[in-house]
Amino acid sequence: MEEDVLDARRVEAIQDAVEAQDAARLDELLDPLHAADIADLLEQIGPSDRRDLLRLWPNGIDGEILSELDEAIREEVIDQMSPQVLAEAVRELDTDDVVDILEDLEEEDHDRILGALAAVDRVAVERAMSYPEYSAGRLMQREVVIAPEHWNVGQAIDYMRSNESLPDQFYHVILVDPRMKPKGYVTLGRVLSSRRDVLLREIEEDSFRTIEATEPEADVAYIFNQYHLISCPVVDENDRLVGVITIDDAMNVLDEEHEEDMLRMAGVGDEASLSDTVWEAAKGRAVWLFVNLLTAILASSVISAFADTIGQMVALAVLMPIVASMGGNAGTQTMTVAVRALATRDLTAQNAFRVIRREAAVGALNGMVFGLLMALIAGWWFGLPMLALVIGVAMVLTLVAAAAGGILIPMGLQRFGIDPALASGPFVTTVTDVVGFFAFLGLASWILL
């Protein structure tokens, strides 16, 4: 590991330098850091420290740092940058990174960024922005390294040596036909280890695939992960090469997709980052809390229907949350496995029936185990054998319902084109709560009273 890392000591030293208004020392501390670490630092310190730091370091923010910043902070940082510094920062970026920055900015700030670009880059960025949001076209870089199919290794090397504007990072030479349709690619390692007279066609990779510019970025991440790609050519609707996506972008999307799934399943919404304001965070979460309130009221109305039963035996009120809680947890377990398997495309029409059967069996098995256990506990606690029987049976029914709901609801939502990570939770909880309360209180009023 490099020694120039962002540890607690360095953060403290940086804050001291800012407080002492010591610009030289600040520069000395920040300069060796990686852009990603500087971005993290800016995210972690408070808003007023951030303002002070930027004022003391007016020329420090470059394009790379801007790319790394969280969107909630980025706008604030851009507002504080002088037009010249902003222009310089934007101009050093690849077009895909400029697009990434533009996407998160308010429409009225777009001109400040676009105006800073050279004409040719501006056209490239505007063309990329014409692709749908979250599509491969937005993700790709337009800078590509191509060669005609009939070239040999020597010709490719000579071309690269004479080309002034190669992309920062590239991993393949893409072979194209005269109409710019990609026909295959050669890894740079193969180019370097082959003699100059070897034809590129002879050393191209066995497996070759392209991505359409309109394909959603989630599919791009899946393809990279599934087929272990390093880079992949992007084509338009006529199969002509328009750009290339590299694995670092795909890894980024994969990371964001995971984060999104995780936060959506917990009902935190899409916008959540630690830099969101109290107001934004509260608003985002309130939506799901409101949905949860409705399902909780629905469950309560089931209890309400058995109010007389509870009035005659308060032990029911004591025990009923246990049934609902176990059902909720079992449902969440199954639902999480289902949502994850749908996201990784491991759960398909092909094995759906077998997976449903397995989940039902798991639900029944754990239902019996915990039904029995809870019956013993309730029997010992309240000394009523029939109450023990009621809670045991209710537990089995609830856990089977939880398994069924946990698998069928995400699958059903997916079929209707709704993101299962976003919407499964409320439905599954409704099922487990309603079944749990109804089974327990219904059996109780039938058997006990």
Next chain:
Amino acid sequence: MEEDVLDARRVEAIQDAVEAQDAARLDELLDPLHAADIADLLEQIGPSDRRDLLRLWPNGIDGEILSELDEAIREEVIDQMSPQVLAEAVRELDTDDVVDILEDLEEEDHDRILGALAAVDRVAVERAMSYPEYSAGRLMQREVVIAPEHWNVGQAIDYMRSNESLPDQFYHVILVDPRMKPKGYVTLGRVLSSRRDVLLREIEEDSFRTIEATEPEADVAYIFNQYHLISCPVVDENDRLVGVITIDDAMNVLDEEHEEDMLRMAGVGDEASLSDTVWEAAKGRAVWLFVNLLTAILASSVISAFADTIGQMVALAVLMPIVASMGGNAGTQTMTVAVRALATRDLTAQNAFRVIRREAAVGALNGMVFGLLMALIAGWWFGLPMLALVIGVAMVLTLVAAAAGGILIPMGLQRFGIDPALASGPFVTTVTDVVGFFAFLGLASWILL
């Protein structure tokens, strides 16, 4: 996109071929598929179909397919492979992939794999296995491309052209000193675009870092993601080069870490895959259901303390699950944000206080909103103004407690070296349930009766 994809039609055709015992047709259908898709196919069909398919395709499984298979299935597939086919499959793999396969196999099967390897590879694999599980040493490939610091581009190209055993994939030439300490690296793109007489040292990358072989693989994934690395040299305790990790391995780890966090937070445990048996899945989930049972009983004992109060006003039993449910959800929201931020290292000692304050404010804000809303609903439902007041106040208290528990519990667990994704859930639920029931029923018995 390639046309040779694993869609429902192809799966059906494959199953038809297996049923008809048509080996030629089966081969024709499977041959153009990518190894990752064949592995998916084997995972998605049932065990008996799988056995039939493998019997009809005895020489089909190669090293790549073996690497891609889910561990639950892999052992079964290996058992059905003839020793020769297995040996051939294993021999074509890079050492890091062999290590990956060995890790998941029973100890007694190791010899079958190791015996198939050439002596030099066996030594390499055994050395890798001597590193701790889930460490960089297990993840790296030992095949590296190095050059002395003083070489120029031409020397490097000549060396690569004459070297017979270059790795399958490599992205950098690593510059080493005479004692094999890595000093920097050059991307292949830079090598290819520079004249033969340019010194490698002049075109090396600005930012260069190494990873220690004992570093945990989760840190490796973090470093690749944070610094956008494509490959990274691995060094031993004397800073000597021992291997290299490439981004596809890091992406894989990142994907697995995410999956682990997601499943752990839902209490599904580590082993879950759709290929697990009913028994394995039920056992894994039962652990967490048992923990949940204990916390639910604890919450019920709070209710039990107020049994008299409930006996006098059954409306309390109807409403109390709403308070607990809202608390549980708000706690899960905060906890998920906290667990995710800890995993991405966005939540540090530096900003902990500010994040805690923000979460408390979010809890208080949403507590007041939903407290007021629920007070109105309860007032309208039961027509008791004091009951409305009680549930409103209880809701505020519970949502603030949920926020506090949701952020402090994961942070505390992390400090004690316990994975917050694994253990936060039960603790947070205990807090929200106990506070929810206690606040609501306590206030009710104090104010209403």
